Amino acid sequence: MKPASPPQTIAIIGAGFSGTLVAAHLLSRAKAPLTIHLIERERSRFARGVAYSTTEDCHLLNVPAGNMSAYPDDREHFLRWAQARAGELLDCACVSEVTAAAYLPRRAYGDYLTQVLDEAERGAAPGVGLERRIDEVVSLKVEGEAVDLRLASGAQLRADRVVLALGNFRPGDPSGGDAAFYRSARYHGDPWAPDVLERLLPTESCLLVGSGLTMVDWAITLNQAGYRGTIHVVSRRGLWPHSHKPGAPAAFALDPSGAKGAVRAGLHRLRDYIRKSGADWRPAIDALRPATPILWKSLGLSEQRRFLRHLRTLWDCHRHRLAPGIAARLAAMLDSGQLVRHVGRIRGFRDLGGQVEVVIRPRGSDRNHEFRVDAVVNCSGSESDYRRLDSPLVKALLGQRLIRPDPLALGLDVADSGALVDAEGVASEFLFTLGPPQKGHWWETTAVPEIRGQAARLAAELLGV
Ligand SMILES: Cc1cc2nc3c(=O)[nH]c(=O)nc-3n(C[C@H](O)[C@H](O)[C@H](O)COP(=O)(O)OP(=O)(O)OC[C@H]3O[C@@H](n4cnc5c(N)ncnc54)[C@H](O)[C@@H]3O)c2cc1C
Incomplete structure (x- = not known):
């Protein structure tokens, strides 16, 4: 059922990068009264998530500072934040420069996200507010035009829309043990x-x-x-x-359209481009990034499966x-x-x-x-098969047939808007997601440069602006 009125309450489950950014965009863009509940089960992860709650200075971002802005339309936002704290950052053993090309501590990026959220909260229009909660959402139920959320503490919440920003789950156990x-x-x-x-x-x-x-x-x-x-x-x-290569050119002229449809042809074409250009392979891989969702979708299920079987590990170690x-x-x-x-x-x-x-x-x-x-x-990597997760919320949602895994079990089935697709194949008007759960749909969806755009678009979709 399509909701008749704009939302007055939005619940966001998970306060990693994805949930935090949706909250920040909602706070900045909402003009009518709105309450945003941002719910995170682990205190240390609030506005940080798994990646940026580390306390180790030598856990570095794997994306240069110049491409880690939280805002797609202000690319230097993080860099300016970092340069204003250059003295402090240079005290870290693993930091030698604070430039666009620098790889800065993930811990510092968590500080940045916390500040992004605080600033968005301070700048929100009258009547637009953020409720921060440390609790685990264990189940939810769509009731008419609202969603009832039940929390591990026993508390209950009602929201007009819900964003599942569940991110990265702990890896599944490797085989070999009992x-x-x-x-x-x-x-x-x-x-x-x-x-x-x-x-x-x-x-x-x-x-x-x-x-x-x-x-x-x-x-x-x-x-x-x-x-x-x-x-x-x-x-x-x-x-x-x-390794990233210091000094490798940032841009690479690559027309990916001819690589559509088949894995083998795409790979040959990419190799050909790189050979003919005489350039390093890294910028070519990076140049594919904006086109990856189109290429991924053009493959279709059987070629996607082929890619996963033969090329996934190779892709991951070149791309990440x-x-x-x-x-x-x-x-x-x-x-x-x-x-x-x-x-x-x-x-x-x-x-x-x-x-x-x-x-x-x-x-x-x-x-x-x-x-x-x-x-x-x-260290075998985040579990993406939702049928294997021991999250009470995920189990409840699967049991109620409100969500279903995507056909490749890389995440959840979603529409382009981020709306979750239920077991009958119907896109929800109330439940949305972004980031890692959309991997099967977009493939390239797990890092900041992609998620920041998704967060901005999802906030606009939720507000109907
Ligand atoms: C170790 C690591 C390092 C990374 N480094 C980089 C990097 O340098 N650059 C980059 O661009 N990307 C990096 N990434 C990719 C990363 O996935 C994204 O950058 C981004 O952090 C994903 O954020 P998220 O909010 O979707 O997920 P997460 O960070 O996983 O956050 C999801 C949150 O939801 C909470 N949650 C889950 N279920 C519930 C529930 N039922 N109730 C309440 N809370 C719940 C979890 O506790 C968690 O905090 C890294 C990823 C990892 C794992």
Whole structure:
């Protein structure tokens, strides 16, 4: 049913970058009375989310400061904020400059987001207000033209529209262990849980499962904290994120239209462009970014599946790159032997009491390789299959058939507007999302440069302006 009147109450579930930015845009743009409930289950993540609630100075943004503005129409907003605090930022061990090309601490970006929200709240029109809540939304029910939300504390809220800004969930457990192993103190299933570092530091060796950006965070964190032990890393294909290249040109003339429709043709075309241009591959990958949603949609389901099967890991390690300083540090850790790279499949974890025996089948080998570690950290990347999540809210919404996974189980089924699509295939007039849950729909939707535009558009859609 289409709502008859503009919303007077909007609830936003999740106060990471996505939820915070929708709230900030609503506060800035609403002219009629409006109450915005911004609800976050973890206090430390309010206006920061998973990525920017880290307290580690050496967890750096993987996007240069010049492209991290919260506002799509004011590209230097974050850079100006950072330059006004250059003295403080330069005190961080991992920061050597505060320029558009610099990779600044994610912790500082969390401070920036907090300020963006505070300023939007202060500048809101009379009658437009923000209610901040630390609580978990455990279920919701669409009742006529309103939505009733139930919170873990027992509180209830009523809203005219709801935004599910649920973001990144903890990774699913890797195969190889049994239930007892996954419950054991030596296994850290949630790499973003607050006590992991404290529990890893006394160990003499650990295994990081997965070789993406979460692995990089952990390797750097341990190194920075003076960890003396050996850090093993295992991944199936042994592909690690590439480094950004200082001084690589920012622009690359690429017409992506000919790459539509088929993965193989698209890949050949991209390689061809790069070869003929004689330029570095990085700007070519970056130039694809604005066109990625169109290319992704043009593939259709079976080619999208092919892409995921054959190219996903390759794409991720070229697309989601490392700040050069971080890449150099990892290389030094590999050289020194502190970081040990294994390429293969995990065949088993055996809990030996004091240690864990890890059994892997190295790629291309017909024999297992075994080694022992004191701890295992799951760095295998955010779980995107909503059917596997243990979130009470997600379970309730799936049970009520108000949401459904997208066909690739990369997130949720959505309309272009961000409206959630229910189990019958109908786009909701009341429930919306943005950011990571839209991965199956847009593919390129998990980072700030994309989400900031989505947040501005969704706020306008919600207000009907
Ligand atoms: C470690 C890491 C580093 C990253 N670094 C960068 C970077 O440098 N640059 C970049 O552009 N992108 C980066 N990203 C991508 C990142 O996904 C986006 O930048 C952005 O932070 C996503 O924000 P979000 O709000 O959608 O998700 P999240 O940050 O995951 O926030 C979602 C929030 O919802 C809350 N929540 C979930 N369910 C409920 C519920 N039922 N009730 C209440 N609250 C709930 C969660 O607690 C969480 O705080 C990084 C991602 C990660 C994981």
